Amino acid sequence: MKISYKWLQDYIPLSEDPDVLADKVSRTGIEVASVIRPETGLKKIVVGHINAMAPHPDSDHLNICQVDVGEAEDYQIVCGAPNVAPGQNVIVALPNSRIAGNTKIKKSKMRGVQSMGMICSLQEIGFSENVVPKEFANGIYVFQEPVTVGAPVFKYLGMDDIILDFDITPNRADTLGMHGAAWEVGAMYAEKPKFETNDLVETGQSIANELSVDVTNKNLVPAYYLRRIHNVKLQPSPMWLQTRLWNAGIRPINNVVDITNYVMITYGQPLHAFDANKLTSDHIVVRQAQKKETLETLDEVTRQLSTDDIVITDDSQTPIALAGIMGGKQSEIDGNTTDVILESAVFDGAAIRKTAQRQNLRTDASTRFEKGVDTSAIIEALNAAAALLVKYAAATVDQGYLTGQAIKPQAVTIPIKLDRINHILGTSLTLDQVIEIFHNLGFGTAVTDGELIKVTVPPRRWDIHIEADLVEEIARMYGYDRLPVSLPKVAMTPGEFNPQQKFIRHAKRQLQSAGLSEVISYALTTEVKATQFKMTQLDQLTKLNWPMTEDHAYLRLNLVSGLLNDIAYNVARKQTDLAIYEQGRVFPKPEQQVRPNEVEYLAGAITGLTQSPNWLEPKQAADFYTLKGIVTNYLATLALKDAVVYRATDRYSEMHPGRTADIYIGDQFVGFIGQVHPLIAKQYDIHETYVFQLDLTKLLEMPNQRIVSQPAPKYPAVSRDIALVVPENTTNAQIDAVIRRRGGQYLQRIKLFDVYQGKNIATGYKSMAYSLQFQNPEDTLTEGVINEQMTHILDYLKSELNAEIR
Amino acid sequence: MSLKNDLEVLRDQGLTQIKATESMKDLNDIRVKLLGKKGPITNVLRGMKDLSPEERPKVGAFANEIRDTLTTAIETRKNSLEAEALNKQLAAETIDVTLPGRQVHVGTSHILTQTMDDIEELFIGMGYQVVDGPEVEEDHYNFEMMNIPKNHPARDMQDTFYITNELLMRTHTSPVQARTLEKHDFSQGPLKMISPGRVFRRDTDDATHSHQFHQIEGLVVDKHITMADLKGTLEVLAKHVFGAERTIRLRPSYFPFTEPSVEVDVSCFACGGKGCAVCKYTGWIEVLGAGMVHPNVIKNAGIDPDVYGGFAFGLGPDRFAMLKYGIDDIREFYLNDIRFLHQFNTEG
Known part of the structure; x- marks a missing residue:
């Protein structure tokens, strides 16, 4: 809401610097987003009178004007506006003046003719397109009221005013009217605002003779009043009114419409004017819209109505307005209007909000009805508008008003104790201080027992209805800067992360120390990317009802696709060596559920080089085993009771069928690791990439080994190496299993140190070399014991795996 | 007193040789030659039985003094040769400390x-x-x-x-x-x-x-x-x-x-x-x-x-x-x- 400083001065004596005022308002009540001085940056712009005009000899649209700008001689100014004419008082930017956009106007020649400045439109001196009266929208502005030639234009156009832009929160709709704003500002300065009104003289007949009204849906229309106006003389509004409107951001249209808007910004109460002669009946009915009804609104859009909408109708037949939002085109006030029905009403905020949302039509009126209006000002606003119509449109007003639905504005009384205020704020305010603040706000008070205050809040502050609201009024008016500073004095509570939070933080630290950097991707993605790499086959996708874009329409079932997006983004920027991970949630939805589950996942991806070539080391490309090492090391830190098992799998269509393993803890599936399928990599536009994905929620639930300290071994360990030649499809896991099973009680560690295929090894075979470590914690192992065990192992490797010893 | 003269000559020659020695091996040879079981000082000490009882302790003490002098000289020379050798080795081992260190990859948290x-x-x-x-x-x-x-x-x-x-x-x-x-x-x-x-x-x-x-x-x-x-x-x-x-x-x-x-x-x-x-x-x-x-x-x-x-x-x-x-x-x-x-x- 744009608040005019001058207008405020009509209500309260104000001499404060507007910037200081703005800061004070911001600190005590409503944020002032900016202080606007419309004439800032403009200079040497004066009223000119066009004495004579002749067409430019070398142009079909330019005119040469002789303009009196208050100097001894007329200025010759070339003007191309279609509406320029002799006799007009116009806005002249003199040579060396500044107009909007800091543009400098100089003496110039236009097609050979000297031009001493420029005749301006309102837009050219900084007016927004939205507020320029239609008749001047495509041309220069022409003054309608007497002005002094040669004088600066600013005071005539209201540009010498200062506008405070109130950024009003939904609860303070009371300041969506100048009266409310004056109360708010007045409270800060302990000044009670004074409002003057024009007395309404009703010279017409009794309204009941001419008009009747019915409100059928009274629960949605808490108040409905009409007045009947005759003999309206439609014309532009007086300048003072036009300037107030455009400074408030509203376009002047004609005196009738302008007066309804002026009253709206004065009282915060939206009004509507119907052209009475365009109605077929003299019976107004307010009701719910019916199915399939339509209405063309003032913005020339034909709207399909719903039964949730409230409409004003002509004898219940034709809708003539979308209640509380916008009038109908058919009953619009126009140049021929003489008879007006004026409406002042209250419509249910939730209903208006719903309709405005569905119709995508937010207006000054709907905003106010949504947030509430001052119920004590409804009739006052109606009468004020009628009085202004008498004064500025020579109207005759019928006697009395019609009541479709009456409202009884009620003050609210809220009891509050002084110590309750101090208890909540941590202050030690006195009764006098508190009462003074309430009085400044215009609230009534009655004190009993020296501490209980019964506060009477007028209807214009409908945002206040409970004790906490009063506490806020005290706090902000007393000043937040003056509140003391302390920390909660409460019983001690332990502050610590819970087991899951610790588990997740541990996982992140492990991966970071292994060289992976954390990324955060979007949880909402495309349908395809949401389902790729999913680990639970039965779970379904969850879709947003009204996504903004298809790119973010589904809740992800995996983290890998996000990582691949990130890799693609980096690769496109020539960052090809990457090691990243994400920890976050996925949202699998079992078929019978509406709500998806939320499961904590951990996923990582590596691509390119893990070691770029340098003077010490050759380059090293990321491969399956690099990532497997990282995952294995991480899992080892969890001290899981059951063994980690990698089982080759080809079940993921997005993964390389020969280079992917499911990861099990014992017999529990917890994730997978492998190379992204080359076709998928191509789709993402990335190179060879290895990924893993783990279900952290499952891992957290896995049984752990309790760590029991063992003394460091006293007796030396003994190592034996063996090299085996085995058929090439024999896996490490098979060999490992045999050795482990036959290794005896002293076998401690098996380490694969060489895998070889090629020269000296028959085709279809490979050589695998292991180092076995034995240890007896109780005694030194003898050669005999170890030799016996090794023979045992080798025998089984031969018989079970056809292994040959090299 | 020719024995004493002999010893003095032995000492002076020995010290000169020790000083001039450039390798540990030579130094060791000198030690064996001068102080070994077949060396001149041992010989002198062995020959003491021919001396008069009055001369015996004097010559003995003098011979011991010469032996200690030479032993200390050898030890000193040995230390200095070792130090030289170490310095040489250290000089040879000098590296360019401005070459970059081995990379350790650690990830960043977001x-x-x-x-x-x-x-x-x-x-x-x-x-x-x-x-x-x-x-x-x-x-x-x-x-x-x-x-x-x-x-x-x-x-x-x-x-x-x-x-x-x-x-x-x-x-x-x-x-x-x-x-x-x-x-x-x-x-x-x-x-x-x-x-x-x-x-x-x-x-x-x-x-x-x-x-x-x-x-x-x-x-x-x-x-x-x-x-x-x-x-x-x-x-x-x-x-x-x-x-x-x-x-x-x-x-x-x-x-x-x-x-x-x-x-x-x-x-x-x-x-x-x-x-x-x-x-x-x-x-x-x-x-x-x-x-x-x-x-x-x-x-x-x-x-x-x-x-x-x-x-x-x-x-x-x-x-x-x-x-x-x-x-x-x-x-x-x-x-x-x-x-x-x-x-x-x-x-x-």
């Missing part, structure tokens, strides 16, 4: 995680619990429990991604507070919590808007929690995140779930409050929203608002990080350009 971790640790230290909650939330917890009934104008402040009429992507982490408040047993002590996490708004992504961002909300409820406590807590937070010299100020605002409600500004960390481009020449930067918990929120959780009350605050780690590190596009956080991420690999 700057948003760092920002949140920092704040979480502060509050853990003050005895708060960190509570996570669902990202897919019920309308009931996200809005209604927070005193935002259906069709409340405040719903406009938080454009929402709905899944069904009752299910949505949470627009703030306040529903976690509602859920925790509902379950909290006040006989076990006050509720002090923060709830960090991902939130979603129905926004078009641009430099200052993101359909996904993060929040940390704080809540303290007990029998006597004051707005002064809120101010003190926020001051601790502001100083922790933005520097010990920072001050805060509160401005009235509106949130449906707090009353009174305030916006919190922190004095500009870039200019110290004098006014600069960062604070748009106001000296202050808006960093978070806060207030005293609305009695309806307390009541909705089944708690008596006449007995219990408290404060709540909510801040955006994305905004905090943008301010603190001068990041001017929120999308940077979610595009994950590795060069962007890696800048934040230092503590501080």
Whole structure:
């Protein structure tokens, strides 16, 4: 809401610097987003009178004007506006003046003719397109009221005013009217605002003779009043009114419409004017819209109505307005209007909000009805508008008003104790201080027992209805800067992360120390990317009802696709060596559920080089085993009771069928690791990439080994190496299993140190070399014991795996 | 006294040889030659039996003296030869210490995680619990429990991604507070919590808007929690995140779930409050929203608002990080350009 400083001065004596005022308002009540001085940056712009005009000899649209700008001689100014004419008082930017956009106007020649400045439109001196009266929208502005030639234009156009832009929160709709704003500002300065009104003289007949009204849906229309106006003389509004409107951001249209808007910004109460002669009946009915009804609104859009909408109708037949939002085109006030029905009403905020949302039509009126209006000002606003119509449109007003639905504005009384205020704020305010603040706000008070205050809040502050609201009024008016500073004095509570939070933080630290950097991707993605790499086959996708874009329409079932997006983004920027991970949630939805589950996942991806070539080391490309090492090391830190098992799998269509393993803890599936399928990599536009994905929620639930300290071994360990030649499809896991099973009680560690295929090894075979470590914690192992065990192992490797010893 | 002369000659020659020796091997040869069992000194000592009893101790002492002199000279020479050899070796081993060191790859935690971790640790230290909650939330917890009934104008402040009429992507982490408040047993002590996490708004992504961002909300409820406590807590937070010299100020605002409600500004960390481009020449930067918990929120959780009350605050780690590190596009956080991420690999 744009608040005019001058207008405020009509209500309260104000001499404060507007910037200081703005800061004070911001600190005590409503944020002032900016202080606007419309004439800032403009200079040497004066009223000119066009004495004579002749067409430019070398142009079909330019005119040469002789303009009196208050100097001894007329200025010759070339003007191309279609509406320029002799006799007009116009806005002249003199040579060396500044107009909007800091543009400098100089003496110039236009097609050979000297031009001493420029005749301006309102837009050219900084007016927004939205507020320029239609008749001047495509041309220069022409003054309608007497002005002094040669004088600066600013005071005539209201540009010498200062506008405070109130950024009003939904609860303070009371300041969506100048009266409310004056109360708010007045409270800060302990000044009670004074409002003057024009007395309404009703010279017409009794309204009941001419008009009747019915409100059928009274629960949605808490108040409905009409007045009947005759003999309206439609014309532009007086300048003072036009300037107030455009400074408030509203376009002047004609005196009738302008007066309804002026009253709206004065009282915060939206009004509507119907052209009475365009109605077929003299019976107004307010009701719910019916199915399939339509209405063309003032913005020339034909709207399909719903039964949730409230409409004003002509004898219940034709809708003539979308209640509380916008009038109908058919009953619009126009140049021929003489008879007006004026409406002042209250419509249910939730209903208006719903309709405005569905119709995508937010207006000054709907905003106010949504947030509430001052119920004590409804009739006052109606009468004020009628009085202004008498004064500025020579109207005759019928006697009395019609009541479709009456409202009884009620003050609210809220009891509050002084110590309750101090208890909540941590202050030690006195009764006098508190009462003074309430009085400044215009609230009534009655004190009993020296501490209980019964506060009477007028209807214009409908945002206040409970004790906490009063506490806020005290706090902000007393000043937040003056509140003391302390920390909660409460019983001690332990502050610590819970087991899951610790588990997740541990996982992140492990991966970071292994060289992976954390990324955060979007949880909402495309349908395809949401389902790729999913680990639970039965779970379904969850879709947003009204996504903004298809790119973010589904809740992800995996983290890998996000990582691949990130890799693609980096690769496109020539960052090809990457090691990243994400920890976050996925949202699998079992078929019978509406709500998806939320499961904590951990996923990582590596691509390119893990070691770029340098003077010490050759380059090293990321491969399956690099990532497997990282995952294995991480899992080892969890001290899981059951063994980690990698089982080759080809079940993921997005993964390389020969280079992917499911990861099990014992017999529990917890994730997978492998190379992204080359076709998928191509789709993402990335190179060879290895990924893993783990279900952290499952891992957290896995049984752990309790760590029991063992003394460091006293007796030396003994190592034996063996090299085996085995058929090439024999896996490490098979060999490992045999050795482990036959290794005896002293076998401690098996380490694969060489895998070889090629020269000296028959085709279809490979050589695998292991180092076995034995240890007896109780005694030194003898050669005999170890030799016996090794023979045992080798025998089984031969018989079970056809292994040959090299 | 020819024996003595012989010894003196022996000594002088020996010392000259020792001094001139350049290798350990030669030195060892000299030692054997001079001091060995077949060496001249041993010979002299052996020949003592021929001397008179008066001369014997004199010559013996002199011979021993010569032997000690030579032994010491050899030892000294040996030390110096060793030192020379070591110096030579060290000289040969010299490396270019300006060559780069072996790379150790350590990953970086995301700057948003760092920002949140920092704040979480502060509050853990003050005895708060960190509570996570669902990202897919019920309308009931996200809005209604927070005193935002259906069709409340405040719903406009938080454009929402709905899944069904009752299910949505949470627009703030306040529903976690509602859920925790509902379950909290006040006989076990006050509720002090923060709830960090991902939130979603129905926004078009641009430099200052993101359909996904993060929040940390704080809540303290007990029998006597004051707005002064809120101010003190926020001051601790502001100083922790933005520097010990920072001050805060509160401005009235509106949130449906707090009353009174305030916006919190922190004095500009870039200019110290004098006014600069960062604070748009106001000296202050808006960093978070806060207030005293609305009695309806307390009541909705089944708690008596006449007995219990408290404060709540909510801040955006994305905004905090943008301010603190001068990041001017929120999308940077979610595009994950590795060069962007890696800048934040230092503590501080």
